[in-house]
Amino acid sequence: MTNHQNIKRINPRRAYQIMANGIKRIVLGCTANSADFIAHEASTQLHSSKKPVRTPTLAKARVLVILHSDRGMLDDHAKQSIAAAAILADANTAVVTLVLGELREDAYQQLASTGADEVLVISECDYQIFQPDIELAYVAAVIKSITPIRIFMPDNLIGDGDLGRRLIASQPQKTAATHVVEINADHIANYQMGGTALAFSHWPNIVLIAPDIADAQLPFTADALALNFDQASSTQNNANTQPSAYANLGVQTMPAAQIALEEADFIVSAGNGVNHVPTLKTLAASLDAAIGASRVAVDDGKFSRDKQIGATGKTVSASTYLAIGISGAVQHLQGIKDCRHVIVINRDHSAPIVKRADLSVIGDAEEIMQQLIIAINDAKTDPINKETA
Amino acid sequence: MSIKHIAALVSAGRHPISGVARHCRNDSLAMTMALNLVNRINATNSNTSQLTVLHAGNAKNEALYDYLALGASQIEVLATATDTNIVHSLAVKLADTDLILTGSRAENGLDSGLLPYLLAAKLNIPLVANALAITPMTNGIEVLQFLPKGKRRKVSVQLPAVVVIHPLAPVELHFAYAKLAVGKINKQASVTLADTRTENSMQWQTQAIMRKPNKLKARENKSGHARMLSATVSENKGGAVVNDGNSVEKAQVILRYLREHRLINF
Numbered sequence: 001m002t003n004h005q006n007i008k009r010i011n012p013r014r015a016y017q018i019m020a021n022g023i024k025r026i027v028l029g030c031t032a033n034s035a036d037f038i039a040h041e042a043s044t045q046l047h048s049s050k051k052p053v054r055t056p057t058l059a060k061a062r063v064l065v066i067l068h069s070d071r072g073m074l075d076d077h078a079k080q081s082i083a084a085a086a087i088l089a090d091a092n093t094a095v096v097t098l099v100l101g102e103l104r105e106d107a108y109q110q111l112a113s114t115g116a117d118e119v120l121v122i123s124e125c126d127y128q129i130f131q132p133d134i135e136l137a138y139v140a141a142v143i144k145s146i147t148p149i150r151i152f153m154p155d156n157l158i159g160d161g162d163l164g165r166r167l168i169a170s171q172p173q174k175t176a177a178t179h180v181v182e183i184n185a186d187h188i189a190n191y192q193m194g195g196t197a198l199a200f201s202h203w204p205n206i207v208l209i210a211p212d213i214a215d216a217q218l219p220f221t222a223d224a225l226a227l228n229f230d231q232a233s234s235t236q237n238n239a240n241t242q243p244s245a246y247a248n249l250g251v252q253t254m255p256a257a258q259i260a261l262e263e264a265d266f267i268v269s270a271g272n273g274v275n276h277v278p279t280l281k282t283l284a285a286s287l288d289a290a291i292g293a294s295r296v297a298v299d300d301g302k303f304s305r306d307k308q309i310g311a312t313g314k315t316v317s318a319s320t321y322l323a324i325g326i327s328g329a330v331q332h333l334q335g336i337k338d339c340r341h342v343i344v345i346n347r348d349h350s351a352p353i354v355k356r357a358d359l360s361v362i363g364d365a366e367e368i369m370q371q372l373i374i375a376i377n378d379a380k381t382d383p384i385n386k387e388t389a
Numbered sequence: 390m391s392i393k394h395i396a397a398l399v400s401a402g403r404h405p406i407s408g409v410a411r412h413c414r415n416d417s418l419a420m421t422m423a424l425n426l427v428n429r430i431n432a433t434n435s436n437t438s439q440l441t442v443l444h445a446g447n448a449k450n451e452a453l454y455d456y457l458a459l460g461a462s463q464i465e466v467l468a469t470a471t472d473t474n475i476v477h478s479l480a481v482k483l484a485d486t487d488l489i490l491t492g493s494r495a496e497n498g499l500d501s502g503l504l505p506y507l508l509a510a511k512l513n514i515p516l517v518a519n520a521l522a523i524t525p526m527t528n529g530i531e532v533l534q535f536l537p538k539g540k541r542r543k544v545s546v547q548l549p550a551v552v553v554i555h556p557l558a559p560v561e562l563h564f565a566y567a568k569l570a571v572g573k574i575n576k577q578a579s580v581t582l583a584d585t586r587t588e589n590s591m592q593w594q595t596q597a598i599m600r601k602p603n604k605l606k607a608r609e610n611k612s613g614h615a616r617m618l619s620a621t622v623s624e625n626k627g628g629a630v631v632n633d634g635n636s637v638e639k640a641q642v643i644l645r646y647l648r649e650h651r652l653i654n655f
């Protein structure tokens with residue numbers, strides 16, 4: 001109390017400058033000027049909301065990322081592979097992404113945010129059609145034309161793991177590593193000896209990347225410039241080779257009821273807010289979806305234990321997760337972290353699951369389920385409806 | 390059905406904790422599938438087909454007894470020195486085999502899952518991976534392939550071919566001591582090689598796992614203020630929230646979303 005006046009006070013709002021690296025520097029000897037201060041605030045806001053573009057103006061080298069699209073979009077594994085290539089590329093290296101399969105217009109934004117500088121699309125390919133010889137010929141043609149210093153591919157089961165190994169086998173002089181679980185600026189690593197040893201090596205020419213090894217959230221963006229690829233000349237190459245040894249006899253989707261929940265692509269999941277289970281089952285059947293449940297719904301005896309999703313149940317990776325009357329406790333959200341589209345029907349707009357959802361519809365579960373079943377049946381029977389949608 | 394020679398490639402496995410030699414489950418699936426296929430062909434057709442179970446490595450490896458117990462009547466072992474190119478020795482041995490079945494990944498070496506691909510490339514024959522079932526046809530075979538998300542694909546392929554069996558193939562394994570007792574292990578001299586180069590060779594340094602792999606993250610040069618913001622302000626996550634309208638309209642919103650993202654095909 002008595003010393004109070006002796007303490008030297010420092011003005012916390014002294015004038016400062018923001019350096020190139022984004023760090024604040026206080027300018028000694030200057031007095032705070034409020035107008036200046038506001039200007040600085042505004043510039044930092046601007047700085048943080050817009051990410052810098054990484055794409056080199058004059059690329060000296062290129063790395064190639066090869067992957068299959070899934071329904072015109074990229075899955076997380078594909079995005080992580082591009083992001084890994086972009087993070088590891090130096091300032092003069094451009095990341096070229098070769099997409100095998102159709103690519104939707106809005107996927108370019110995904111590609112830009114995961115660091116793809118240039119994009120090549122071969123839309124005749126499709127991961128559901130088995131034509132490894134043709135795809136390999138395309139890839140060889142692309143490699144020849146852009147001469148990448150390194151090739152990255154996701155080691156997955158939608159064609160890239162298979163195509164990648166064919167590529168490796170076709171180029172025995174190139175070094176290669178598969179199932180890569182760690183990559184950074186100076187080495188790569190994978191599991192060997194039945195998963196009991198972590199093995200390290202220098203970067204090989206061809207890298208097949210396991211899921212989740214890189215963070216696809218980048219502090220920069222890229223141009224995602226569409227390149228033209230001379231498909232005519234590479235199909236010419238195909239025509240010269242002998243007829244294919246493979247023939248496709250069709251893809252079938254297993255009835256949702258028959259496959260394990262972990263493998264299901266569409267899950268309709270019920271929580272405490274579902275009172276009438278038959279409606280939910282009808283809805284799941286009309287969407288050909290597998291049925292899941294929250295722990296409370298399982299504990300109530302509405303569903304069997306093997307339907308429980310969450311920390312103490314199953315971890316699912318469906319493309320579509322329709323959560324009905326589920327509040328979204330962390331234990332439940334843990335089980336659905338890999339789901340791509342989460343759609344919620346809930347009475348409460350402040351339920352935690354609404355934050356996780358891509359679309360939340362607020363209202364009574366039973367009523368909306370009934371209407372949704374009617375809407376789906378209409379859509380299935382009425383082809384005109386289809387065109388207007 | 391002209392599948393005369395079928396071969397199953399088996400590698401030596403080891404228990405992940407104790408390191409004890411044992412069969413590799415992936416390869417046992419392939420071998421059992423090959424056995425079933427041979428039995429099926431021989432039962433319906435006088436045209437006899439025969440199975441070779443092949444291992445490249447040490448004939449004394451205890452892991453091989455597991456394959457005998459699983460039903461192999463005889464295992465051919467190509468003795469290889471540590472530095473020989475096993476792809477080359479196997480390719481020479483398998484030059485006139487119609488159908489080669491392998492597992493998807495070994496567990497006692499690099500475990501890259503590359504061997505079948507290198508072999509198919511060396512023999513210049515087609516390869517089908519992720520196989521769940523094989524049906525012999527008049528000219529070639531039909532293979533049911535695993536695809537994620539509950540999808541299955543059927544393809545046909547001409548012979549000779551390499552087929553890699555998926556770990557989820559619905560095959561039951563039966564161990565029987567009686568079979569172990571009658572089975573034989575045949576050691577064969579390996580082909581001496583002109584070519585000792587190995588494909589895609591890499592220098593590896595292994596360490597017993599002590600840590601989890603580190604995730605690659607982009608380095609961010611953010612100011613303290615921006616870092617603080619990103620730590621405290623949760624990201625603008627959460628999609629559209631529909632509060633208004635009656636339940637018919639709300640149902641339409643869901644249907645439109647599903648269609649827009651092609652999550653349904655009607």
Ligand SMILES: Cc1cc2nc3c(=O)[nH]c(=O)nc-3n(C[C@H](O)[C@H](O)[C@H](O)COP(=O)(O)OP(=O)(O)OC[C@H]3O[C@@H](n4cnc5c(N)ncnc54)[C@H](O)[C@@H]3O)c2cc1C
Pocket residue numbers: 270271272273274293294295296297308309310311312313314324325326327328329330331332335345346347348351363364365366
């Ligand atoms: C150790 C531990 C492990 C756990 N593991 C799991 C797990 O693996 N999986 C799991 O799911 N849970 C797990 N839980 C439980 C979890 O914490 C929650 O209690 C549970 O997930 C809640 O289930 P719920 O969302 O169905 O029910 P509630 O929390 O009761 O939520 C019901 C929701 O439905 C809405 N609702 C109610 N009536 C209607 C209506 N008529 N129309 C529309 N909406 C309506 C409500 O607004 C509410 O949001 C675990 C808990 C613990 C402690």
Ligand SMILES: Nc1ncnc2c1ncn2[C@@H]1O[C@H](COP(=O)(O)O)[C@@H](O)[C@H]1O
Pocket residue numbers: 398399400401415416419443444445446475490491492493494495496498499500501502503504505
């Ligand atoms: N030494 C070996 N002898 C015979 N077959 C092998 C050998 N090593 C690997 N294979 C086969 O090749 C498959 C893939 O092995 P890898 O490429 O080593 O992961 C295995 O599942 C086996 O079927």
